[in-house]
Amino acid sequence: MSRMPLPADRLVQPKLVGYDPTRPRPWLERLAYTLFFAALWAMVILAYGAVPALFRRFGWLSTTAGFLAYAVVEAVLAFLLAAVVALILIVVLRKYLGKVQERVGPMHYGPAGVFQTVFDALKLLGKEDFAPKRVDWLIFRIAPAIVFVSAFLLMVALPVAGGWVMADLNVGLLYIVAVSTLGAYGVVLGGLSQGNKWGLLGGFRAGAQLVSYEVPLALALLAVGVYAGSLRLSDIVEHQYGVWHVVPLFLSFVVYLVASIAELKATPFDLPEAESELVAGYNTEYSGMSFAFFFLAEFVELFLLPGFMVVLFFGGWHGPLFGLAPGSFAAGVLQSLYFLIKVAVWVWIFLWIRATLPRFRDDQLMDLAWKGLLPLALVGLLVAAFLRMFLEVL
């Protein structure tokens, strides 16, 4: 007689570690996410406002050593800001998609899973960074760096408040186009170097997508430059004091919206990393921190492209100042808050689109980009040029 022996842990109630999702405390969850946003705001103030003001206050920028120290500190702060942005946006994306799909999303680490990404990052840090035998080693290793650096360099040109920008380039729009195109190189090279047919297909698709959306994107940016009469991003924001550019340049705005979703490789245009067709597309063979850099770059871009959209079309940092002198530090703090709120709204809309639309086919993307967006962008450019002409005449 053999009685079926029950395993010792069969009827044991498993112990719940961390936040208990079965007893939700909504006020704590809202507080946690608000603190996350506040941390982002604090990082933006530190990187764009406080540290440059400090260096200028003590006159350290005039010496070579002071300028080098400034550059190093700003680079480190920009990297930290990129990390904070990615940490927040990843968990926000997962919670939002969970809500939309009637799931819960991350829930155990911290209230409503706010610390999920921290633990994910620790896991990825602890993993072996494995390179298969048949990869082209140098390109395989350099591709994540290219992708991340291109996303990271865009942060330099982002004006978050009046005078708060790391490098106020007089060719800011050209800089955006040049650097964001560089990121697509990293994706293509990463796909092609890994000796894996999924990665190869992902790289091919990324290349095809790149040449399709970059042209309308550049033309949309050009329309803004023509209308504002300057390529400098601060001037473009200053030019929107009367009316935001989204009203006169609505066509260019639509083109920029669609093309920036394509640049993000978000769902309607996520051909290079289509999970259901190619395993993970161009990052199939990446593991550990190399994969984390691709991931980080994607979410930093999810912050930066809405950021540039706000700068170009939605008045940047403009908002009521309540009597604060423009150009003062307090005004900068308030203006960066306005900027971040506008960006947050646009990030939400990007996630909303991502949660809604199914994936395009490759030829449909080509069709849309070359037969739809390109003529639209040209018309938008024409509209911008005529409006500029009338403004000058008036």
Added chain:
Amino acid sequence: MSLFAEVWEAVKAVGAGLGAVNKRISEPAVTEFYPYKKPEIPPVSVQFLALIQNEDGTDRCVACLQCERVCPSQVITIERKRNPEGKGFVLERFDLDFANCMHCANCVEACPVSAIVTVGAFEHAVYDINLLKADKAMLDHIGHEARVWYSPKFGVELRTPEGKIQKAPPEMQPGGLAELLKAEGGEAS
């Protein structure tokens, strides 16, 4: 004009999709917190099979071999002998291989005396497949552990805390009467 009409159609379609997605946010999540909150299994659910013994400890099973005959996976093995004291048969062996059982509950349907029943216990994953080969002692044990079980002949039955077996109240029973009672209760409340 047809181009603008097409664009307008596309914008309307995307807008409808966005609206539908936005509506889903306010709906509650369907996630089960399974290991932390155990679900309540309805009384009629084929999770596991058990042999029921009468209150005096004798087998309900009369060794008629109906379940062995009807089993599509042929996982039931019964050995019986003539009852030395009276008519009929008594069980010598009743083996059920849960590793190959497909939980169709045809044996429960076939049993004329409601000896083999379905019970709601469901956490039976084990690391060793041999642990799933149950014998009569094991099946009796599951039956003694069960508080509620179902067979088509007797309906849902309960084991009271004192060890008595009794028929469950009609609102627990499946089928027309219970549905009628529930519908009436729903209307009343």
